Every structure is written in structure tokens, then in C-alpha cells.
Amino acid sequence: xxxxxxxxxxTSVLQVYLSPVLAIGLTLITGLIIFxxxxxxxxxxxxxxxxxxxxxxxxxxxxxxxxTPLVLIxxxxxxxxxxxxxxxxxEGQLTIGALAGGGIAIFNHQSESALLLPAMILAGIxxxxxxxAIPAWLKTRFNANEILTSLMLSYVAVxxxxxxxxxxxxDPEGFNFPExxxxxxxxxxxxxxxxxxxxxxxxxxxxxVAGAWVVLSKAMIGFQLKVVGAAPAAARHVGFSQNRLxxxxxxxxxxxxxxxxxxxxxxxxxxxxxxxxPGYGFTAIIVAFLGRLHPVGVLxxxxxxxxxxxxxxTAQIExxxxxxxxxxxxxxxxxxxxxxxxxxxxxxxxARSYAKSFEKTPAAGEPAAERSAAE
Amino acid sequence: MxxxxxxxxxxxxxxxxxxxxxxxxxxxxxMKVGFVYVGPVGDHGWSYQHDQGRQAIEKALGDKVxxxxxxxxxxxxxxxxxxxxxxxxxxxLIFTTxxxxxxxxxxVAKRFPKVKFEHATGYKRSKNVSTYVxxxxxxxxxxxxxxxxxxxxxxxxxVASFPIPEVVRGINATLLGARSVNPNVTIKVVWVSSxxxxxxxxxxxxxxxxxxxxxxxxxxxxxxPLQVAANRGVKGFGQASDMIKFAPKAxxxxxxxxxxxxxxxxxxxxMDGTWKSSATWDGIKQxxxxxxxxxxxxxxxxxxxxxxxxxxxSGKFHPFTGPIKDQSGKVVxxxxxxxxxxxxAVMNWYVEGVEGKLxx
Numbered sequence: 077x078x079x080x081x082x083x084x085x086x087t088s089v090l091q092v093y094l095s096p097v098l099a100i101g102l103t104l105i106t107g108l109i110i111f112x113x114x115x116x117x118x119x120x121x122x123x124x125x126x127x128x129x130x131x132x133x134x135x136x137x138x139x140x141x142x143x144t145p146l147v148l149i150x151x152x153x154x155x156x157x158x159x160x161x162x163x164x165x166x167e168g169q170l171t172i173g174a175l176a177g178g179g180i181a182i183f184n185h186q187s188e189s190a191l192l193l194p195a196m197i198l199a200g201i202x203x204x205x206x207x208x209a210i211p212a213w214l215k216t217r218f219n220a221n222e223i224l225t226s227l228m229l230s231y232v233a234v235x236x237x238x239x240x241x242x243x244x245x246x247d248p249e250g251f252n253f254p255e256x257x258x259x260x261x262x263x264x265x266x267x268x269x270x271x272x273x274x275x276x277x278x279x280x281x282x283x284x285v286a287g288a289w290v291v292l293s294k295a296m297i298g299f300q301l302k303v304v305g306a307a308p309a310a311a312r313h314v315g316f317s318q319n320r321l322x323x324x325x326x327x328x329x330x331x332x333x334x335x336x337x338x339x340x341x342x343x344x345x346x347x348x349x350x351x352x353x354p355g356y357g358f359t360a361i362i363v364a365f366l367g368r369l370h371p372v373g374v375l376x377x378x379x380x381x382x383x384x385x386x387x388x389x390t391a392q393i394e395x396x397x398x399x400x401x402x403x404x405x406x407x408x409x410x411x412x413x414x415x416x417x418x419x420x421x422x423x424x425x426x427a428r429s430y431a432k433s434f435e436k437t438p439a440a441g442e443p444a445a446e447r448s449a450a451e
Numbered sequence: 452m453x454x455x456x457x458x459x460x461x462x463x464x465x466x467x468x469x470x471x472x473x474x475x476x477x478x479x480x481x482m483k484v485g486f487v488y489v490g491p492v493g494d495h496g497w498s499y500q501h502d503q504g505r506q507a508i509e510k511a512l513g514d515k516v517x518x519x520x521x522x523x524x525x526x527x528x529x530x531x532x533x534x535x536x537x538x539x540x541x542x543x544l545i546f547t548t549x550x551x552x553x554x555x556x557x558x559v560a561k562r563f564p565k566v567k568f569e570h571a572t573g574y575k576r577s578k579n580v581s582t583y584v585x586x587x588x589x590x591x592x593x594x595x596x597x598x599x600x601x602x603x604x605x606x607x608x609x610v611a612s613f614p615i616p617e618v619v620r621g622i623n624a625t626l627l628g629a630r631s632v633n634p635n636v637t638i639k640v641v642w643v644s645s646x647x648x649x650x651x652x653x654x655x656x657x658x659x660x661x662x663x664x665x666x667x668x669x670x671x672x673x674x675x676p677l678q679v680a681a682n683r684g685v686k687g688f689g690q691a692s693d694m695i696k697f698a699p700k701a702x703x704x705x706x707x708x709x710x711x712x713x714x715x716x717x718x719x720x721x722m723d724g725t726w727k728s729s730a731t732w733d734g735i736k737q738x739x740x741x742x743x744x745x746x747x748x749x750x751x752x753x754x755x756x757x758x759x760x761x762x763x764x765s766g767k768f769h770p771f772t773g774p775i776k777d778q779s780g781k782v783v784x785x786x787x788x789x790x791x792x793x794x795x796a797v798m799n800w801y802v803e804g805v806e807g808k809l810x811x
Contacts, residue, residue, distance in 0.1 A: 235644070242613070251796060343528070351551065393485070393537060394540070
């Protein structure tokens with residue numbers, strides 16, 4: 077007897093939206109088992125992990141601070157992912173955005189101008205877009221795979237940052253340590269709530285969510301993104317320009333990633349350092365999929381993902397749980413999400429023979445088409 | 452969320468609340484000491500040694516203290532939150548053990564003036580922020596002496612993290628030690644741009660051995676370069692902790708960061724109210740830098756290493772004693788003079804004999 081996956085003739089919309097909820101539920105149950113295995117009182121551990129970090133206002137503001145870059149980038153990536161444009165290089169676009177915005181602050185470190193911050197934000201967005209334009213050009217001109225080019229450019233961007241903070245942009249009063257000088261006050265993101273670190277970037281993230289929703293539901297380009305992802309042949313038939321969508325997806329994602337980068341350095345960090353992002357550009361890929369590539373979903377997913385980081389820290393401080401638990405949670409969550417997805421789109425059937433288990437295996441790409449069509 | 456689960460969650464919440472209350476009411480509660488690590492506590496290098504120091508506090512002061520650590524905290528926006536959380540949850544003394552935590556530590560310290568902070572390897576201090584670092588270059592000089600005696604190819608391979616003064620000092624001290632016994636030695640450096648990345652560190656060691664290095668030394672935190680050295684039949688040094696169990700046939704010695712005494716004395720100082728902001732830069736003499744047993748070398752080399760250690764420890768000799776030339780051949784430190792701490796702290800030039808250009 078062999079197991080065989082058979083596509084479901086019809087995918088229920090309800091199931092599509094329930095599957096992340098189910099995945100989170102299963103992750104929590106797995107969490108209980110892990111906590112028990114580590115010798116911790118499971119309910120206490122779960123409480124420490126998921127409730128305690130946001131049990132006061134400061135906790136919520138910190139959740140916002142942590143989720144801001146994830147949501148900004150996740151929104152941008154989700155647009156492209158709908159049209160099968162795989163931008164894996166948001167980390168690099170974030171870094172260049174931070175560099176471009178931060179550079180303006182460093183070269184105007186005595187500025188008190190109210191225009192400094194807007195200039196930095198604009199530079200950040202443009203920087204991210206410029207970095208994303210490279211894979212877009214390579215894709216549309218030479219059909220180079222954007223997964224590879226955008227990913228490789230991430231490493232280039234991080235090394236460029238490293239070069240600048242170790243050398244030309246190093247703080248002249250910093251004893252040769254690799255950091256830029258602190259940004260002037262005029263180059264700092266305004267704080268939204270007194271006594272907290274919640275900054276203007278969080279508002280940008282919400283605006284991005286709203287903007288993406290409008291684009292996808294009201295704008296022609298949003299419709300095209302969806303059609304290209306769901307039915308490439310149909311899109312070609314009606315003459316939607318694939319190149320135009322590649323450019324749009326990458327520039328939008330690059331701009332938002334750049335905005336995330338400049339928000340981080342002008343927000344909670346306040347200077348350029350060798351490490352700006354602990355991998356937000358990559359984590360945001362998970363956020364985009366966890367959020368079903370839907371703007372509101374991405375917002376929710378960004379908050380959940382941010383909570384797993386905060387929870388991991390709280391659990392280390394309060395009950396001495398190892399840091400690795402955070403990684404396990406994120407991995408388990410993604411695993412269940414993919415598992416639930418498979419079961420939403422496929423039935424498991426028993427096949428009599430090994431050969432039969434391959435029968436009618438759908439071609440790659442088909443499930444994605446069904447999912448988008450169902451939405 | 453169904454009601455049964457919600458109830459259980461609420462019970463969990465009540466339980467935790469009760470525990471917190473109970474702890475607050477208990478008399479003579481232990482003083483809480485917090486640690487922030489940049490790497491995993493199991494890196495067997497930098498963070499591992501800080502954790503040894505944390506455990507030493509618990510051992511020495513028993514139930515008068517309670518320690519907490521948070522590991523693998525990125526040096527960015529996250530550090531400030533973690534340090535704040537430690538301060539808010541009642542920790543009276545917080546050690547932040549990586550350079551990138553400097554500005555976050557200063558920021559949080561302003562918000563919590565009653566909490567004492569200890570930042571490793573930085574230069575910014577305030578009323579409630581001290582800094583501390585060890586004179587690792589003393590150990591590096593001894594390693595250099597050993598390497599100079601042991602090498603046949605006269606090439607020492609150096610796996611380095613970032614071109615900051617501390618690392619540059621280490622490279623220079625190694626070369627000066629090696630040239631003091633073998634004037635033909637040169638050092639090749641590979642920068643891996645990470646403190647902890649076993650894959651990259653190992654690859655760097657392989658590349659250096661391929662270029663003829665027969666002694667590998669490292670300023671990164673994992674045992675990978677030493678393990679590569681062992682596999683390829685060359686010798687190496689442990690970093691931060693005694694790594695002999697990773698390379699029993701290849702480790703010559705290790706430069707051990709020993710924070711135990713410092714951590715215990717600072718904790719005690721907070722307890723009896725004598726803590727003051729200070730800048731500590733201790734070496735072999737004070738026990739902050741230790742040398743692992745001299746192994747896998749002829750007895751006379753071990754003897755010379757021990758003598759060098761003794762001369763440095765007693766203050767008779769300073770590794771940066773002139774004449775010292777820079778790469779262009781210019782004499783930077785005149786014969787008989789010693790480079791002062793101010794210049795050591797900002798060192799950004801290579802001594803003659805180090806190959807390549809210092810990344811700037």
C-alpha cells in the first residue's frame with residue numbers, strides 16, 4: 077500500500093483561511109509538548125511565551141517595533157509572490173535603504189532641518205528600489221532568475237554596509253570601532269507614544285497594508301498580478317505585460333524594504349552599525365506566506381512572528397527556556413502551515429502499487445493556481 | 452479560542468501572578484544579575500566563557516543571587532529591548548557582553564539609574580555604566596612565541612573577525628611574539644566578518660593552510676578553525692576557552708577569557724553598595740587572561756612559553772615594547788619604549804610582517 081496525494085476537485089474558501097489558524101493551534105499544542113519535555117510547567121511556559129510579553133502597554137509598543145519591518149517587507153513581497161515574481165533579496169534592499177537614508181543623516185549630522193528626515197525616508201525608499209531594479213532589469217532583459225540575482229545582491233549589500241561602517245563612514249570619535257556616528261535629532265523617527273520606542277515606521281507599515289489592499293482590490297495592476305499568478309496563459313492571451321509586472325513587483329517590494337531599513341536605522345537604532353537587520357528580509361518571506369499573501373493577513377502574520385521573538389526573550393528571562401525554542405516555534409509553525417495547505421488542496425489516498433502512487437500527479441504550479449482562483 | 456482553553460490559560464496566568472507575588476513577599480530575596488550574550492551559550496568561545504563567569508557568581512554567592520541570561524541577542528534594535536526587559540524585571544546588575552550593545556546599554560542605563568550596568572569591550576561610560584575588557588594581546592604574544600618556534604613554513608594563518616582595534620592588536624601581538632624568536636615569520640589574515648560562523652571560520656582555516664600556513668590561530672569564537680587544523684595535521688590555538696577536547700593532538704595552548712573573579716567582585720560590590728563606574732582593562736596578572744596548558748610541543752618550547760607568561764605577568768615585559776615598525780618600515784615605537792594604553796586602544800595599523808592591507 078502506498079500513499080498518494082490527489083488534488084481535491086474543489087477547494088473550500090473557508091479551509092484556505094482556516095488553515096493558518098489551524099496551523100497556529102497545532103503549533104501551540106506542539107509547544108505544550110516541547111515545554112513539558114523540557115521540564116517546564118506547560119501552561120506557565122505558554123503564558124510566558126505568548127501572553128506575558130504583551131501584558132502591558134510597553135509590550136504592545138515593542139511588538140509594534142518588532143513587527144514594523146516584517147510587515148513592511150512582507151507586504152511588498154506578497155505583491156510579487158502573487159505574480160510568481162520571487163524576490164528573495166529584501167534583506168539587501170533593506171540594507172541599501174538604510175545606507176541611503178543613513179548616509180544623508182551622517183553627511184548632515186549637524187543639521188536641524190525639518191527636511192532632514194523626509195529626505196532620509198525618500199532616499200531609503202529610492203535606495204531599496206534601486207537595488208531591486210537590478211534583478212528586475214536582469215530578469216526582463218536577460219531572463220535571469222530573480223531568485224538568484226536578488227539573493228546574491230543581498231550579500232553584496234551587507235558587505236557594502238560593512239565596508240562603509242568599518243571605513244569611510246566610521247564615527248571619527250569612535251576609537252576605530254565599526255559604527256557610524258549617532259544620527260542628529262532631526263534625523264530620528266518621531267515617537268508615536270511617549271516613553272516608548274514605537275515610531276513613525278509603524279504608521280508607514282499600516283499605510284502599506286491599506287495601500288496594498290487598494291492596489292489588489294481596486295487597481296488594474298493588482299488585478300493583473302493576480303491573473304498572472306493564477307493563469308499565466310490567460311494573462312498572455314489578453315496581453316498583460318509580464319515585464320511590466322516584474323518591474324512593478326520588484327520596485328514596490330524594494331521600496332518598502334528600503335523604507336523598512338531607513339525606519340530601523342532612524343528609529344530604534346539611531347546610527348549605522350554592521351548589523352542592521354537580524355534577517356528581517358528572509359523572515360518576511362515566511363510572514364508573506366503565513367499571511368496568505370493578503371495584506372491584512374500579512375499584518376496579522378507579522379505580529380504573530382514578532383511575538384515569537386518577544387516571547388523567546390521573555391521565556392529566557394523568566395523561566396530560563398533556551399533561545400533555540402524560538403527557532404523551533406517558527407519552524408514548526410511553517411511546517412504545519414505547509415502541511416495544512418497540502419491537505420486543503422489534496423486528499424490522501426491509498427494506492428495499491430508504487431507505480432500507481434504517481435498517477436495523475438499534478439504538475440508543479442497547479443496548486444498555486446487553484447489557491448489564487450479560490451480567493 | 453474555545454472556553455476550556457481560555458480557562459486553562461487564565462489559570463496559567465493566575466498561577467504565574469501568584470508566583471510573582473510570592474517571590475516579592477519572600478524576605479531577603481536574592482539579588483538578580485542579568486547577562487546578555489551575542490552568541491549561543493554553547494559556542495565554546497566568547498559567550499560560553501561569559502556564561503562560565505555567570506555560573507561562578509552562582510557558585511560563589513549561592514542563594515544570595517539569582518542569575519539570568521539571554522543568548523544570541525542581535526546587535527541592533529533588539530538589544531535595547533532585551534536590556535530594558537532585564538532592568539524592568541528586577542535585575543540590579545546587568546552585564547552586556549558585546550561591543551554592539553554599547554549605545555543600547557547607555558540608553559537603557561539612563562532610564563534605570565538605580566540599576567548598574569557593565570559593558571564589555573566598549574568605551575562609553577556613565578554614572579551607572581562601567582566598561583571592562585581583558586588584555587588578550589598578552590596571551591596572543593605568548594601564542595606568537597610558540598608559533599614562531601613551531602612553524603616550519605614560517606607562515607602563521609590568522610582567522611579574524613572584524614578589523615577593530617582589539618583584533619588588530621591581537622594580530623600584531625602574535626607577530627611580535629613570533630618574530631621575537633623567529634625573524635622570518637609572516638602572518639596571513641583572512642577576515643570572515645563574523646564572530647561566530649563555524650562554516651566560514653573553517654573555510655578560512657582551510658584556505659590559510661592551502662596557502663602554506665602550518666600554524667592556525669583565530670579571533671573568532673567557534674572551535675572550527677582548530678578542528679580544521681587538527682584534521683589537516685597542523686597545529687592551532689584555542690580561542691576564549693580551553694578547546695583541547697576539540698583537538699587533543701593539535702591545540703598548543705588556548706587564550707582563556709576568565710571573567711569569573713571580575714564578575715564575582717562586581718556582584719559583591721553591588722550587594723554591599725561599593726559599586727562605582729570604572730574602566731577595567733586587566734590581563735594575565737589579574738587573572739582575567741589565562742593560558743591553557745602548553746601541550747603538543749617540545750618541552751623547551753613549553754618552558755619558553757611559561758617564562759614569557761611569567762615575564763608578562765610580573766610586569767617585567769610588555770608585548771608592545773619597541774622597536775616596532777609598521778608595514779611601511781617606519782619605526783612607530785622606539786627601542787625601549789612601550790606603546791601606551793591610549794594608542795593600544797585605537798590601534799588601526801599592522802606591524803611589519805603581517806601580510807595584506809588592513810581593511811579600512
